[in-house]
Amino acid sequence: MAYLDIHHLQKSFGAHRVVKDFTLGIEKGEFVSFLGPSGCGKTTVLRMVAGFETPTLGTIRIGDRDVTGLPANRRKIGMVFQAYALFPNLTVEENIGFGLKVAGEGKAAIARRVGEVLELIGLAQLGSRYPFQLSGGQQQRVALARALAPRPQVLLLDEPLSALDAKIRVSLREEIRRIQQELGITTIFVTHDQEEALSISDRIVVMHQGIADQVGTPFEIYNRPATRFVAEFVGTLNLVDADVVDAASGRVRVGEVAVALNRPLVARAGERISLALRPETVSLGRTEGRDVVLSGRIAEVHFLGSVIRIRVAVGGQVLSLDTFNQPDRPPPAVGVPVEVSIARSDLLVVAA
Amino acid sequence: MTGKRLWSWFAVALGGLYFLLPLAGMVDFSMRMKRGEYSFEAYRIVLADPQFQQTLGYSVLLALLTIVLGILLVVPTAYFVRLRLPGLRPIIEFITLLPLVIPPIVIVFGYIRIYNTSSVLPLTGTWWGTNLLLLFGYATLALPYMYRSVDTGLRTIDIASLTEAAQSLGAGWARILAVVILPNVFVSVLSGAFLTLAIVIGEYVFAALLNVNSFGPYMVWMGGNRAYEPSALAVVAFAITWACMGLIQIVTRFSRFSTVRR
Numbered sequence: 216m217a218y219l220d221i222h223h224l225q226k227s228f229g230a231h232r233v234v235k236d237f238t239l240g241i242e243k244g245e246f247v248s249f250l251g252p253s254g255c256g257k258t259t260v261l262r263m264v265a266g267f268e269t270p271t272l273g274t275i276r277i278g279d280r281d282v283t284g285l286p287a288n289r290r291k292i293g294m295v296f297q298a299y300a301l302f303p304n305l306t307v308e309e310n311i312g313f314g315l316k317v318a319g320e321g322k323a324a325i326a327r328r329v330g331e332v333l334e335l336i337g338l339a340q341l342g343s344r345y346p347f348q349l350s351g352g353q354q355q356r357v358a359l360a361r362a363l364a365p366r367p368q369v370l371l372l373d374e375p376l377s378a379l380d381a382k383i384r385v386s387l388r389e390e391i392r393r394i395q396q397e398l399g400i401t402t403i404f405v406t407h408d409q410e411e412a413l414s415i416s417d418r419i420v421v422m423h424q425g426i427a428d429q430v431g432t433p434f435e436i437y438n439r440p441a442t443r444f445v446a447e448f449v450g451t452l453n454l455v456d457a458d459v460v461d462a463a464s465g466r467v468r469v470g471e472v473a474v475a476l477n478r479p480l481v482a483r484a485g486e487r488i489s490l491a492l493r494p495e496t497v498s499l500g501r502t503e504g505r506d507v508v509l510s511g512r513i514a515e516v517h518f519l520g521s522v523i524r525i526r527v528a529v530g531g532q533v534l535s536l537d538t539f540n541q542p543d544r545p546p547p548a549v550g551v552p553v554e555v556s557i558a559r560s561d562l563l564v565v566a567a
Numbered sequence: 568m569t570g571k572r573l574w575s576w577f578a579v580a581l582g583g584l585y586f587l588l589p590l591a592g593m594v595d596f597s598m599r600m601k602r603g604e605y606s607f608e609a610y611r612i613v614l615a616d617p618q619f620q621q622t623l624g625y626s627v628l629l630a631l632l633t634i635v636l637g638i639l640l641v642v643p644t645a646y647f648v649r650l651r652l653p654g655l656r657p658i659i660e661f662i663t664l665l666p667l668v669i670p671p672i673v674i675v676f677g678y679i680r681i682y683n684t685s686s687v688l689p690l691t692g693t694w695w696g697t698n699l700l701l702l703f704g705y706a707t708l709a710l711p712y713m714y715r716s717v718d719t720g721l722r723t724i725d726i727a728s729l730t731e732a733a734q735s736l737g738a739g740w741a742r743i744l745a746v747v748i749l750p751n752v753f754v755s756v757l758s759g760a761f762l763t764l765a766i767v768i769g770e771y772v773f774a775a776l777l778n779v780n781s782f783g784p785y786m787v788w789m790g791g792n793r794a795y796e797p798s799a800l801a802v803v804a805f806a807i808t809w810a811c812m813g814l815i816q817i818v819t820r821f822s823r824f825s826t827v828r829r
Contacts, residue, residue: 267731287734294735300728304750313746314736358732365736 224273251422293362470530597798720755
């Protein structure tokens with residue numbers, strides 16, 4: 216059994232079912248991100264793990280203990296909030312020592328532990344400041360230290376980076392991952408930012424309308440999305456309609472071009488399916504190893520600096536492709552006829 | 568100076584005169600006890616009167632107890648209403664406004680009818696019972712000010728997140744209220760407390776009808792029996808109120824921390 220075991224969790228607010236049937240096992244020391252748009256139920260699941268919401272159905276176990284009915288203050292969980300939630304009347308040291316004081320630890324032990332975690336977050340010199348004297352990034356680091364100080368069983372991070380500047384977000388997320396790995400603490404990270412989730416997680420749970428659409432490593436989630444929603448939500452994606460010619464051998468037709476996917480399809484002949492491919496898997500012109508060649512015309516060119524995103528109209532559909540900027544080769548002009556090539560193995564068949 | 572600005576100063580001066588002239592008259596009158604000269608004779612008599620010291624001491628003590636009762640009653644109520652029962656807020660607000668609508672004399676007559684010596688709970692029959700009734704009555708009178716102050720204070724902090732943060736760190740309700748919530752609404756509680764002090768010190772109806780010798784009835788008695796001393800007493804009472812207001816300002820300004828970014 217997993218260290219943190221969430222079993223068939225459901226939550227309804229009145230007639231509205233926010234979490235439909237959520238099951239997940241998280242191993243000790245694992246960093247799992249809940250990724251999804253607003254209202255998908257990710258925060259509700261987190262709050263049920265924290266004990267702030269009571270599940271309508273289902274169980275939550277931490278270690279070998281069922282905590283489903285346990286109040287939040289007895290779960291030994293560390294939580295970091297989007298709005299920092301530092302106690303304004305307490306100094307940084309007092310904030311961090313709060314949980315230890317509640318646990319009845321002695322003054323010397325509290326001072327030692329507070330010093331340790333202050334060192335860990337790199338704010339040892341700011342212990343006597345009040346929260347209003349700190350920047351947003353510093354406040355969130357103190358909030359992290361406060362959550363970690365009582366050595367919780369599980370660390371829950373509820374969109375901790377959302378209120379911060381872009382630059383601080385990146386540095387703090389790397390710091391969170393470093394601290395998490397250093398302490399080996401089981402962590403759930405809730406975010407709606409795919410880049411954040413992809414960059415720091417051991418596994419990602421992509422949530423959609425109260426259920427987990429896909430659970431996998433960032434590599435799996437990005438390269439092998441299980442559903443159309445996952446494919447569309449994580450990264451940029453080309454979705455191409457294709458008509459099944461022969462499901463057993465995986466032959467389909469994209470516009471006028473026949474494509475052999477060389478894998479069996481769960482569809483009937485004549486049925487229309489969606490094929491997905493990432494912009495970076497589409498090449499301008501013929502490229503070795505990319506055997507599906509489609510003809511089209513440049514529809515749009517977006518210069519993004521290091522990357523140029525080109526949209527090519529192919530048989531009534533538009534494909535986006537990314538190429539690196541080359542100073543000696545300006546991007547093609549709009550309207551120019553071009554060929555694009557794709558490796559058939561990069562074509563993903565996504566379920567609805 | 569523009570014409571607009573001139574008119575503004577004129578309005579301020581007019582308002583100032585409206586409030587200050589009667590006060591100046593009262594101060595002037597209170598200092599004319601000795602014929603032909605200004606003196607603090609009336610103040611000396613008032614301050615030396617043992618009854619003044621006894622009634623003022625009693626009223627201050629009662630005011631402090633009322634403040635404690637008000638805090639114990641209002642802070643948890645306003646907190647839980649905001650946190651768990653926001654739908655109840657209009658009803659609670661209405662209830663806390665009732666003491667402004669219902670005259671104190673109605674409340675005190677209700678007390679006397681319910682808690683008289685021939686009732687099941689004869690509180691008016693004993694010294695302790697009467698004082699307890701007075702304390703509850705004053706807490707009721709101070710409710711509109713105390714509730715509004717605390718509720719406004721709670722609005723400035725994110726009580727839901729602070730509560731959840733404290734809970735996740737293992738804190739129970741009593742600790743959350745005492746260590747997290749109360750210190751963060753302290754300035755608001757204090758302004759409610761000083762208003763309570765001002766109300767209780769000058770209150771007459773409750774004290775007179777419950778036959779308690781407090782500062783309010785003493786002032787009325789003085790007003791009916793002396794000439795210059797009542798004015799001196801009024802100035803003293805006024806000074807106490809203004810000192811309270813000043814204290815609110817000082818405490819607000821020199822508060823160590825801030826719930827909002829400065």
